[in-house]
Amino acid sequence: MTDIESRIDTTRPHTARIWNYWTGGKDNYPVDREAGDRIRELHPGIGEYARADRLFLGRAVRHLAAEEGIRQFLDIGTGLPSADNTHEVAQRVAPDARIVYVDNDPLVLAHARALLVGTPEGRTDYIDADLRDVDAILDAAAKTLDLDRPVALMLLGVVIFIEDDAESYAIVRRLMDALAPGSHLVLSHTVVHPSMPDVDAAVAFWNEHGTPKLTQRTPEAITRYFDGLELLDPGVVPCSHWRPDTPADAVAMYAGVGRKAE
Numbered sequence: 001m002t003d004i005e006s007r008i009d010t011t012r013p014h015t016a017r018i019w020n021y022w023t024g025g026k027d028n029y030p031v032d033r034e035a036g037d038r039i040r041e042l043h044p045g046i047g048e049y050a051r052a053d054r055l056f057l058g059r060a061v062r063h064l065a066a067e068e069g070i071r072q073f074l075d076i077g078t079g080l081p082s083a084d085n086t087h088e089v090a091q092r093v094a095p096d097a098r099i100v101y102v103d104n105d106p107l108v109l110a111h112a113r114a115l116l117v118g119t120p121e122g123r124t125d126y127i128d129a130d131l132r133d134v135d136a137i138l139d140a141a142a143k144t145l146d147l148d149r150p151v152a153l154m155l156l157g158v159v160i161f162i163e164d165d166a167e168s169y170a171i172v173r174r175l176m177d178a179l180a181p182g183s184h185l186v187l188s189h190t191v192v193h194p195s196m197p198d199v200d201a202a203v204a205f206w207n208e209h210g211t212p213k214l215t216q217r218t219p220e221a222i223t224r225y226f227d228g229l230e231l232l233d234p235g236v237v238p239c240s241h242w243r244p245d246t247p248a249d250a251v252a253m254y255a256g257v258g259r260k261a262e
Contacts, residue, residue, distance in 0.1 A: 013209060016105050019157075020080040022050040027080045027111060035209060043202035048240075049251045053188050056239035056255050057156055058084050060186045063232075063243065063257070064152045065093035070184060072151040074141055076102040076131055076175075077158025081111050086154060087118045095121040100141045104130045131158055132167075134174045150182035150260075155225075157253070160190050160214040165221065172225050181262040187225050188239050188255035192216035199252045222254050229258030 013035035017028040021036045028036075039046055064070040071094055075086045078101040087099040101115050101124070112126040125144040129137050138147070145151055153175055162168035176185055192200065200216070207213045223236045234241065239255035240248040 014105070014107070015206075015212065015214070016079050016103075016108060019050050020082065022046070023054060023082055025080060025082050027107060035206070039202045039205060042205055043198040045249075045251065046199075046202055048249075049190075049253045052238075052240040052248065052251045053156060053253050053255070054082065054084065055244075056188060056242055056253075057086065057154070057186075058089050059243055059245070060255075060257050061086055061089040061152070061154075062093060064184055064186070065090045065097060068150075068184065068259075070150055070152045071097050072145045072149060073097065073099045073154060074102070074137075074145065074151050074175075075099060075154040075156075076137065077155060077161075078103040078108055078115065078126075079105075079157075080108055081115050085115060087115065087122070087124045091119045091122050095119040098123045098145055100125045100127060100144050102127045102129050102131075102137055102141075104128060131155075131162065131171060134171060134178075138175070138178050147178060148180050150184070151179045152184045152186055153179060155185070155187045156255075157188050157190070159187065159225070160216070161212050163213070163215045165217075168215075169224060169227075173228075176229070176260060179260065181260050183260045185226060185229055185258045185260075186255075187222070187258075188253050189222045189225075190214060190216050191222065191238075191252050191254045192218055219254050223256070226256055226258040229260055232257045232259065 010029045013032045017032040018036040021028040073086050090097040109128050116124045118124040127140045159168045236256035238250040239253045240251045
């Protein structure tokens with residue numbers, strides 16, 4: 001057994017593997033599928049959130065590469081490889097785009113080589129690190145990215161694992177402070193909302209049985225991550241409503257894109 005394999009716990013459901021299951025992937029185990037099905041019983045629309053978040057990633061990355069001229073992406077909380085990963089979307093628009101992925105899930109690390117197959121003109125890299133390891137992430141990312149030029153910081157469904165509000169805001173602020181003017185923050189987050197009580201039930205089940213535990217926040221609290229940035233229209237909204245290609249129902253994943261002023 002390799003060191004990576006020894007770190008993979010197949011006895012407890014894991015969020016990245018359940019997300020993979022909901023989006024049609026095969027990098028999951030029976031314990032993940034069982035938990036995923038139970039969560040869907042509590043909240044039948046939950047699988048749509050995973051798909052909506054992935055579609056949001058694609059729209060946001062395409063916009064940043066095509067309309068904002070971004071050529072560098074730092075994707076923290078990568079998750080398991082699936083269709084239209086950040087480098088695939090960005091390099092279709094700009095073959096010379098550079099992407100650095102960051103995750104601390106051993107199963108993601110085991111599949112990381114699938115994230116490293118980019119265009120000959122561009123570059124991709126993978127860092128095995130926790131979101132809290134800000135200095136280590138930035139030092140390693142600087143080997144591939146030029147942090148003196150604009151970078152898109154991708155934090156999709158990852159700050160939900162930082163329970164303390166002050167700590168989570170501080171982490172995002174430290175990362176953005178280290179990036180050049182013209183950089184962008186792309187962030188999505190599970191929301192707590194009075195109109196969606198079944199979401200609370202699903203999250204409670206997850207936090208009792210799964211790992212790592214997650215934190216819900218209000219739309220107002222999620223908007224605070226963009227303090228000091230110029231929010232792109234339409235602001236912080238259900239990720240399915242962020243510049244959708246076709247009309248879509250609201251989901252309990254809110255998202256936004258903000259720009260660091262010159």
